[in-house]
Amino acid sequence: MTADVVIIGAGPAGLSLAIGLAQLGVCVEIIDEGQTAGGQVYRAVSRNSSNKQLLDWLGLDYAKGAAVVSDAQKLDRISWRMATSVWDIRCEDEGIELGLVVDGKVSVVKSNHVVLATGAMERPTPFPGWTLPGVVSMGAAQTLLKDAGLLPEDGVVLAGQGPLLYLFASQILAAGVRPKAVLDFAPKWVAPKNLPLLARALISSGKMIAKGLHLRNQISAAGVEHLFNVKRIEAFGDDSLNRVRYLHRGVEKEVETKLLLVHDGVIANTHITTAAGCAHNWDKQQAAWIPRRNTLGQTSCKNLWMLGDGAGIAGADAAVLQGRIMARAIAMKLDLSPPYGEHQNRADLQALSRITILRRFLDRQYAPVAAFSNPPDETMICRCEAIKAVEIRTLARSGCMGPNQLRAFSRAGMGPCMGRQCGGAISRIMAAETGQDIADIGHFSIRTPLKPVTLAEVASLHKVEP
Amino acid sequence: MFKRARNIQSKVSILFDGQPIAAEEGETVAAALFAAGILSFRQAPEDDSPRGPYCMIGNCFECLIEIEGLGGRQACQTRVRDGMVIARHRGLATVEAGS
Ligand code: FES
Numbered sequence: 001m002t003a004d005v006v007i008i009g010a011g012p013a014g015l016s017l018a019i020g021l022a023q024l025g026v027c028v029e030i031i032d033e034g035q036t037a038g039g040q041v042y043r044a045v046s047r048n049s050s051n052k053q054l055l056d057w058l059g060l061d062y063a064k065g066a067a068v069v070s071d072a073q074k075l076d077r078i079s080w081r082m083a084t085s086v087w088d089i090r091c092e093d094e095g096i097e098l099g100l101v102v103d104g105k106v107s108v109v110k111s112n113h114v115v116l117a118t119g120a121m122e123r124p125t126p127f128p129g130w131t132l133p134g135v136v137s138m139g140a141a142q143t144l145l146k147d148a149g150l151l152p153e154d155g156v157v158l159a160g161q162g163p164l165l166y167l168f169a170s171q172i173l174a175a176g177v178r179p180k181a182v183l184d185f186a187p188k189w190v191a192p193k194n195l196p197l198l199a200r201a202l203i204s205s206g207k208m209i210a211k212g213l214h215l216r217n218q219i220s221a222a223g224v225e226h227l228f229n230v231k232r233i234e235a236f237g238d239d240s241l242n243r244v245r246y247l248h249r250g251v252e253k254e255v256e257t258k259l260l261l262v263h264d265g266v267i268a269n270t271h272i273t274t275a276a277g278c279a280h281n282w283d284k285q286q287a288a289w290i291p292r293r294n295t296l297g298q299t300s301c302k303n304l305w306m307l308g309d310g311a312g313i314a315g316a317d318a319a320v321l322q323g324r325i326m327a328r329a330i331a332m333k334l335d336l337s338p339p340y341g342e343h344q345n346r347a348d349l350q351a352l353s354r355i356t357i358l359r360r361f362l363d364r365q366y367a368p369v370a371a372f373s374n375p376p377d378e379t380m381i382c383r384c385e386a387i388k389a390v391e392i393r394t395l396a397r398s399g400c401m402g403p404n405q406l407r408a409f410s411r412a413g414m415g416p417c418m419g420r421q422c423g424g425a426i427s428r429i430m431a432a433e434t435g436q437d438i439a440d441i442g443h444f445s446i447r448t449p450l451k452p453v454t455l456a457e458v459a460s461l462h463k464v465e466p
Numbered sequence: 467m468f469k470r471a472r473n474i475q476s477k478v479s480i481l482f483d484g485q486p487i488a489a490e491e492g493e494t495v496a497a498a499l500f501a502a503g504i505l506s507f508r509q510a511p512e513d514d515s516p517r518g519p520y521c522m523i524g525n526c527f528e529c530l531i532e533i534e535g536l537g538g539r540q541a542c543q544t545r546v547r548d549g550m551v552i553a554r555h556r557g558l559a560t561v562e563a564g565s
Contacts, residue, residue, distance in 0.1 A: 085524075133518030140523070239516050417525065
């Protein structure tokens, strides 16, 4: 491979870093699963740039992604491998080896410097009935809107909590969709204990908070029922969803719907860093595992760097700042003069710390929903292998030594998704059941292939590209 | 259920369990089936429960479906092609190449 640096992920973090490095003369290659650059947040943004109506619905924070994407596309020191999945990653002393698959074809490339900008995923939301077709994550619905121009039909029910709930509600309201109800698990008001964090966030990012409130207010302003402090949901149906039961103010109620969109915040997607063998910390504030990094952004694996939401949730604006800051760090490592002056760097760091202060408040205000963190016994935890919460609890109580042993005993986490959806829940349930700290319980180890490849294809690999 | 925000601009046709379905060129198989009102893509091999796409970003593997005779393909990561033959997935969720 001729590139000096390989970046995995074409979202705002990866793009911003690539731009910074390319401007310095560093040759960069970007690998991404998507058809087009932008990651999840700016998904299909260049393709949508002529669709004014869709851009209006999605809002300026989406539309501005087009500039980041086109800035990167203008630079010929950036090369692109789109629609390409990474199925293997090996960090050796001599460099990092990546197994790639594109359209069923497998190859292996080597690089001395690999940066992961692999982003976030939604925190899975196990509750009784969540495997029914018609129960879909809110991020998925937003992806369908950006990528395929699909809207939920009138009568959709939105449940869960977090900034994306308010953003997506406002986006579909703008498109004229009439949701039946918003079942908000968050309280309407900020709890007194969170007020100091709110005060600091207001000083650093008052505008952002005003914007969030404005989005939230649109739900009731549109005449849509917006219930706060919902405690539980349960989905019912035969072949697909037909009603949702929920607990609100101590009363159980039901609402009929064919589509339930659920969200409980986003977490770093640690699948690839776990497979690479990076060390992770349990981050109490974000209630998630995040890869351990030094101040420059290097993981515990040699020559493997990481930035963006995959290293801890901070959002798209922070990702762009992190990209510039890291471009500077890598440039200095490669003995090049940094792309941005000291002055710009200081401004970026300050902007980043303002976002961090806001994030602290958001993480606390939208701490994971208790009903999803420790769901009732009958809830499917491992969707692939159909393992319920009760089985996880029974194994935890009978002395199972952590998630990896539990996986061997129960098959939970051995299905096609390889624990992406159940890993977090299993660690949490084991911790709750045994009274241990989740940091001590640990997490699944992940083995490659990270993506479906056949043995025949792997066997056909005979040469490594230089 | 989902609806299209605007009419199909560049139409292709796919077959789902023998039924022709109109789709937008370049969209994912999952989006095309959702737009046609199909939410259930397969039966879970462990308990026969109906399943359909959940995450749309390639993480959950709930959208596994049979495409052109190959089982275990991720519908949310596969783009439609004119004439593509798709079938509801039954049996084991073994995963094949190229998803
Ligand atoms: S819908 Fe989750 S992997 Fe396709």
